[in-house]
Amino acid sequence: MQLDRRAVLGLGGVGLAAVVLGTGTSGAEARYPFQLSDAEWRRRLSPEAYRILRKAGTERPGSSSLDHERRRGTFVCAGCGNPLFSSADKFDSGTGWPSFTRALPRRAVTRPDRSIPVMPRTECLCARCGGHLGHVFDDGPRPTGHRWCINGVALRFTPAQG
Ligand code: FE
Numbered sequence: 699m700q701l702d703r704r705a706v707l708g709l710g711g712v713g714l715a716a717v718v719l720g721t722g723t724s725g726a727e728a729r730y731p732f733q734l735s736d737a738e739w740r741r742r743l744s745p746e747a748y749r750i751l752r753k754a755g756t757e758r759p760g761s762s763s764l765d766h767e768r769r770r771g772t773f774v775c776a777g778c779g780n781p782l783f784s785s786a787d788k789f790d791s792g793t794g795w796p797s798f799t800r801a802l803p804r805r806a807v808t809r810p811d812r813s814i815p816v817m818p819r820t821e822c823l824c825a826r827c828g829g830h831l832g833h834v835f836d837d838g839p840r841p842t843g844h845r846w847c848i849n850g851v852a853l854r855f856t857p858a859q860g
Pocket residue numbers: 775776777778779780824825826827828829
């Protein structure tokens with residue numbers, strides 16, 4: 699996998715899965731180990747999950763029950779099942795979106811998002827299927843100072859055993 703470390707500017711890379719997909723190369727999808735055709739994704743996902751995960755949509759804040767999930771467990775990618783976030787890193791951001799101080803190591807990737815020119819952001823994606831998860835901001839709490847602002851529909855929760 700090709701690394702593009704320029705893209706972690708502004709995030710410090712501390713605690714982030716600092717593997718960033720390069721841009722400007724065709725066939726970016728090909729870098730993800732889990733791949734489905736667009737038709738297969740449409741079949742596999744709900745219309746809302748498809749809009750978020752495959753088209754970089756954003757769910758209405760407060761619309762996901764996972765925002766209030768308090769149990770111990772793991773949040774996995776709703777697209778491919780990749781374990782992405784631990785309940786230990788979840789916090790109540792008050793934004794209406796499930797929020798975490800970090801992703802599980804190497805499970806998510808980030809890249810610059812300039813879709814809103816006046817507000818450059820950092821997008822985060824599932825490292826396995828490339829599904830859009832949300833964005834990472836620098837205004838989070840300790841210990842990382844990062845706020846991974848995640849669409850709940852991009853996640854499924856697996857409670858811890860025992
Ligand atoms: Fe995934």
